[in-house]
Amino acid sequence: MNRLLLNKIILTLSTISALVGIGFLFWILITLTYKGVSSIQLSTFTNDLVEGGIRNLLVGQFTMALLATVVAVPIGVMAGIYLREYGGEKRMTMVIRNLSDIMTSAPSIVIGVFVFAFLVEPFGTFNGWAGSVALAIMMLPIIIGTTDNMLALVPKELREAGIALGGSKHKIVLQIVLKAAKVGVTTGILLSFARIIGETAPLLFTSANNQFFTMDMSGQFPSLTVSIYNLATYPDEASRELAWAASFILTAIVLFINLVGRYVTRNKH
């Protein structure tokens, strides 16, 4: 068999594979857009779930995700700084780094069940706090990983230059190295946010869901993703339409956050 023929076969196969992959993606997006947009009405945004809208769900989902971010960002960024700037070659550093990497791919349902065991079960009720904690646990390894990697990209000369000017290590790390890695670290945070805003499994056993508008996080808390999961299984047409609308809106939000993340990075490099 000659080389040119082999080349053509491989090229054709890989093109077909790519088209299949992209095809399904577009199929999903087009269906989602078609069904979603046609189901959206003004009342979708102004009513709560009990009246056939998603207002309380959006507020609930964002409340839990933002709270998770507030908790996970400082811990994640500081852990990343520890690993890269202070951990050195210690065995402990390697163990933490690897565990964090493994946690990135931990099944989200496992995290949900874990949080259920210590924040839901003892209190006897699903609650928004538990949902936030589960989301924060999802975010942590992503933020730790990106912070660690972004700090690694900062040239060591920059640290040395700071030290040579009479800086102490912690000042140089916080005022110069972290600043130099700011864009990358911010992108990591945005992407981790985009990841958790669309999570269902960690919330199923933690916040569960609520049909009504509430800001009381000690009880069942409204969630967009859990609602989509529930609505999609209901028999009536109106519920399924609302599920489509909610899915479309959620996808648009995730896409938007991803675009912002990319824009921020592209702008600075």
Place this chain on the structure above:
Amino acid sequence: MTKETANPIMEVKDLFFTYPNAPEPTLKGNNLTIYENKITAMIGPSGCGKSTLLRAMNRIHDLYAGCKYEGEINLRNLKNNKMENTLNLKKENQLIGLRQKVGMIFQKPTPFPMSIYDNVAYGLRLKGIKSKSELDGRVEKALKEAAIWKEAKERLNDSAMGLSGGQQQRLCIARSVALKPEVLLFDEPTSALDPISTGAIEELISELKKDVTVVIVTHNMQQASRLSDYTTFMYLGDIIEFGDTEKIFLNPDEKLTEDYITGRFG
């Protein structure tokens, strides 16, 4: 020889230096005297230890755990004129004090991701200077001394990352000069720059020696001969020869020095 009239400011005595996990020392019993307000060049093939020795002089190695020093690196205390061993400094604030006296310029320009003004003010602020008027004055003076004031004065609040490579390097020099150091260590400061920027930096270094003692590591033999008063030649972790630059380049005592300078190896 001018050596007798010059005043020693730093003395390296029997210095051994070992990198973490290295089987043997990189510097093997170095002895060297640095004279005040003179330019001392360190030359030698790659891996000879010249940068290692330079980086020992302000203990920048200490940023990495596990480096071992033996011997002495003495710095003259300008208050009582006594030589003090910098290797005895243990606490972080003592090392900070040393680095404020012995500054360093690196091969690649290392502007911090902040404005031109803040770059120069950074070291001053670390030193605890807060008054805006004092900062303004010292930043301007440093930028003038580093011959970058004209280019920078209209854009002090712009990011330093927007400067050209040569300008960034002069900014880094300004940043160090602002601290009024006694000694400035240059680690191949022009090897990442174009010839015109290199010329500007060399001129600047010659100017600087009025106020500060300069030690410069360079791979460029012409640069060493143009700039320096004294030259030291290193090879495989040993100091082979030290002397007036003219003598080292025209009539070295050691065969090895001559071979290197005439380009027979290295």
